[in-house]
Amino acid sequence: MQEFTFAPTAMPPAAEAIRTEVRAFLKEARDTGLYTPRRHSWSSFDPAFSAECGRRGFIGMTWPEEYGGRGRSALERYVMTEEMLAGGAPVGAHWVADRQSGHQILHHGSERAKREILPKICAGTCFFGIGMSEPDSGSDLAAARTRAVQVDGGWRITGRKIWTSNAHRAHYLIVLARTAARSDSNRHAGLSQFIVPLDAEGIEVRPIYNLYGGHDFNEVVFDGVFAPDDMMIGEEGSGWTMVTGELAFERSGPDRFLSTVQLLLEIIDGAGPQPDRMAAVEIGRKVAELATLRRMSTSIAGMLDRDLRPATEAALVKDLGTAFEQSIPEMARRLLALEPRIDREDADLAALLGHTIVAAPAFTIRGGTREILRGMIARGLGLR
Amino acid sequence: MSDDILDMMLRTVDRLVAGEATRDMREGADGGALPERLWQAMETAGITDADTIDDDMTGPTEMQALVRHVARHALPVPLAEVMAARRLLKAAGLAEAAEGLTGIGVGDAGGMSLDGGRLTGTLRRVPFGRHLSQVVFAARDGNGAEHIVVAARPASVSADVNLAGEARDDLTFAGDAPVASAAVEGAADQVLAMGAAFRAVQIAGALSGALVQVLTYAGEREQFGRPIGKFQAVQHMLAVLAAETAAASAAAGIGFAEDGSSSALRAALAKSRAGQAATEGAALAHQIMGAMGFTREHPLHYQTRRLWSWRDEFGNEAMWQERLGREIAGRGGDALWPMLTSL
C-alpha cells in the first residue's frame, strides 16, 4: 500500500437526529449546572454526569437491547461522542467502558460477563480501566510479564500494571496477562485478557501522582488474584489480537483531537469579533486543521461501520490529531498575553491554559506514542 | 459517472502519461508552452470534458478524482482551469465557449470593471493565459454590482511563468466587450473559491505523486548496507509525508459541496490545510531524496515546484486563514462546532 484513502462518510439522518438530541441534552445539563464546559474536558471523571448519560441512553448505544444497549449504528454513536467532546462534557468516568471494554466483552466475553456487566455499563454506573502497560513493557506490550496460572475453575494472576488510569475509582480492569511463555518464533503468542473487579482479593492500587499533582493513574499490584474461567475474554492466547483491535477504537476517535478544543474556543472568544491579522491567521489555520481531522476521523468511523479494520489509518489520525491538540496551548500563548496558572479550579482562561499546558505532554504518549504510531504507518507503507 | 467509467478514465490518463509524458515534453512545457499533443490526446479521450458528460453521471467526486490524478502525474495542462471555468459559467447560467480553451482569472485588488458594456482592468497571472481563447472572471459594474464575465483573451498579454514553468500571464482589458456576462452576487468570491478549491485538489494529487516517487526511492537507495527506508528516522519522515498527503486529500474534499459548487468557507478550509501540507510535504520529500531529488534530472521537482506554486495561487494559506479566522472570530467560539458539523 502506498497511500491511505479517507473516503468521506455521509452521516445518516438517524445520526443527525442524535446530534440534535445530544446538543439539547448538553444545553440542559449546562443550564442546570450539571457541568461547566470550559473547565472540563472529556477526561474529567464525573459519576453523576455518567449516570445521567446512562439514563438518556448515551452509553453502549450500539449494543443489543438485551444487554442494555440501544441497537444503534456505529455512526450514531460516533456523532454522540463527538458532540459530547466538542461540548466539553465530563464523560471520563464511562469513557473507557463505552469506547473499548464493553465492546470487547460484547464480542468476546462469556454470557455471564455480558449479562452481569454490560447493563451496568449502559446505566452509567460501571466504569473500566485498561490494564495493559507494565513497568518494563510500555510501547512493547508483547513483553508483558504479568502472568495468569490456571487453577481449579479459573486463573490466578500475579504481576504489576502501571499507568492504569482511574484504577482507584473504576469497578473493573481488563488485564492483559501471560498465560503461556513467550515463544521466540511468535512474540505475540501466549497473551490473554481477563476481566478483574478492582475490589477482588489480592489487588492493591497505589496512586501515582502526575506532574501537576493530579491523581489519575496508578500502579496496580496483583498478588494471586483469582479470575474465574468465564471472566477470560476471548480464547486463551488471543490477547494480542484483541488488544490491537481495541487500539483501533482507542486511536481514531474524536477524543484524539478534541482534548483541547475548549481552550481553542476560549482563544477564539479572547481574540474578539475583530481579531488582528496574526490572531485571524492562527485561528484560521487551526480551524482548517480541525475540519480536516474531523473529516478523516468520520471517514474511519465509516470504515469501522463497514467492518473494515483501518488500524494504520487510525494511527495516522492519532498522530496528526494529537499534534493538533498539543499545539493549541502554544497558540494561546502566542495570541493572549496571559500567565497560565494551575492553583485554582475555576473556569477562567488562565486556569484553563495552565491546566492544558501541563496535561499536553500525555497526548502523544497515551494510547501509543507518536513514534510507535509512525512505525505503524511506515509498516502500512510497506517499509518494514 | 460510474466507478467503471472513472476507472477507465484514470487508466487512460496513465496510458497517456506512459506515451506522452516524456522528458522532452516536460522540458518543452517548462517555460510556458502548452504540450499540444498531450492536450489533444486528452481531448480525444474525453478527459477534458469528462465533467460534462451528464450531470447524473459525473459528480464532483469524479471531477476531483480526474484533476487529482492529472496533478499526481504533474502534467502541464490546464485541466483544473477548464473545469473550473465550466463550473462557474454553469452556475451563472452562461453558455460554454465554442472553440478553444476557456480558463479562469482573478483581478487585482482594484478589481475588473464592467462599465457600459466595456471591460477594463488587468487579470494578474492568469493560468495558461496566453493559450486561452476565453477567460472567465468577476467584474464590478458602475453601481458596484458583481458579474461573472466571459471574455475573449485580450490583445495585451504579458507573459510570465510560475515556479513550475507553467504560463501565468497578465491579461489587460482596455475597453473590450465581454462575450457574455451575468450579475451574480459574490462573483469575485466565487471565482477565487473555485480556483482555490481546485488548487487544493491538485496539491493533494501532486503530494501523492511525490510520495510514490519517494517511497520507491527509499526502497532502492542503499546506504550503510541497507535501503534507507529501513532506517527508522527515514521511516518517520515518510510516515509524516503520508499523513500530510492524506490530510491534503481530506482537506481538498471539503473544498466542494456535493453539487460541485464551492464557497469561500469551503475553499478557505481546503486551501489552508492543503497549502500547509504542500509546504511540509515538499520539504520532507526533498529531505528523503537527498541530493538526487535536488537535480533537474530526477522528476520529483515536477511535483514539488507545482506544490510551491499552487499553494500561493488563488490565495495562499495566510490569506485564506486570515479570512477564515475573521469569519470564525466574528461568529464566536460557540458557533465553531456547529459550523464544522454542517459542512
Ligand SMILES: Cc1cc2nc3c(=O)[nH]c(=O)nc-3n(C[C@H](O)[C@H](O)[C@H](O)COP(=O)(O)OP(=O)(O)OC[C@H]3O[C@@H](n4cnc5c(N)ncnc54)[C@H](O)[C@@H]3O)c2cc1C
Ligand atoms: C496520561 C496517561 C494515561 C495512561 N493510561 C493508561 C492506562 O489506563 N492503561 C494502560 O495500560 N496504560 C496507560 N498509559 C500508558 C501508555 O500506554 C504508555 O505510557 C505508552 O504506551 C508508552 O509506554 P512507556 O511510557 O513505557 O514509554 P516507552 O515505551 O518506554 O517509550 C519511551 C520513549 O521511547 C520511544 N520508543 C519506545 N519504543 C520505540 C520504538 N520501537 N521505536 C521508536 N521509539 C520508541 C517512545 O516513543 C517514547 O518516546 C497511560 C499513559 C499516560 C501518559
